[in-house]
Amino acid sequence: MAEICFQMIDSPIGKLSLADNGIGLVAVAYEHAWPALAARLGPLRERSSPLIERCQDCLEAYFAGRRKTFDLPLSVSGTVFQKKIWRTLLTIPYGETRSYAELAHQAGYPRAWRAAGSANAVNPISIIVPCHRVIASDGSLAGYGGGQAAKRWLLQREGAI
Numbered sequence: 001m002a003e004i005c006f007q008m009i010d011s012p013i014g015k016l017s018l019a020d021n022g023i024g025l026v027a028v029a030y031e032h033a034w035p036a037l038a039a040r041l042g043p044l045r046e047r048s049s050p051l052i053e054r055c056q057d058c059l060e061a062y063f064a065g066r067r068k069t070f071d072l073p074l075s076v077s078g079t080v081f082q083k084k085i086w087r088t089l090l091t092i093p094y095g096e097t098r099s100y101a102e103l104a105h106q107a108g109y110p111r112a113w114r115a116a117g118s119a120n121a122v123n124p125i126s127i128i129v130p131c132h133r134v135i136a137s138d139g140s141l142a143g144y145g146g147g148q149a150a151k152r153w154l155l156q157r158e159g160a161i
Contacts, residue, residue, distance in 0.1 A: 004041050005049045008034075009056050012063050013150040016126075019044070020051040024075030027124045028055070030146045037124055059127065065157065068094035070128045078122070084108070085119035092133045095158045099137040121145060133160065 004026060006019040017034040019027035019041065029037050038044055054072065061067035076086060088107040092098050098106070104116035123131040126146060132154045136142040141161075144151035155161045 004044050005047050005052060006038070006044050007046065007048045007052050007056075009059070011059065013146060013153050016059070018052045018055050018059075020049045020055075021075050022049075024073035025051065025055060025125055025128065026075050026077075028059075028126050028128050029124065030126065030150070033145055055128070062127070063157070068158075072128060074125060074129070076124055076129075078119075078124075081109070081112075081115065082119040082122065085116050086123055086125075086129050089120070089123065089129050089131055089133070092130055094130075095160050097133050097135045097155065097160050100134055100142070101137055103134055117142075127154065133158075 002022045004019055004021045006017050008015050008017050015031035017027060017029045017031070019025065026041060027037055051073070058067055058070055058072060076083065078086065084107050085103065088103060091106070100117045100120070101113040103120070104110060104113040107116065109116065120131045120134050121143065123129050132144055132151045141148055141151050152161070
């Protein structure tokens with residue numbers, strides 16, 4: 001099993017843990033969600049890596065409004081359905097939102113909006129895989145693993161709300 005390196009960073013929306021397995025990012029997680037995710041990842045070593053440093057630079061530029069896209073290698077574990085939903089999240093452009101129903105339909109599962117919401121909720125790579133861009137059909141923000149304040153901040157930064 002490859003060693004997974006991680007590092008905690010500060011951000012305008014709270015502390016984030018960035019984790020890299022030597023192939024790609026395995027996590028960008030909020031501080032409160034990190035312990036449960038870390039337990040599923042396996043042995044971890046707290047230290048930086050070139051990819052973690054690159055991710056940190058990209059996130060800093062994003063938070064400052066200087067970056068709209070990410071080109072970082074990802075290495076996620078999940079079901080076939082979850083991975084399809086996460087790939088679909090990557091197609092939602094900066095500054096736009098989709099409803100859970102639209103996400104499910106775009107992913108090829110038009111009746112699975114609740115399941116799409118569940119997959120969205122366990123996305124291990126927050127912000128980079130933009131689960132914050134998914135809102136309720138009525139336009140309300142709905143849930144977000146980082147909390148409503150973080151979701152609102154991210155969507156306001158992007159000009160989506």
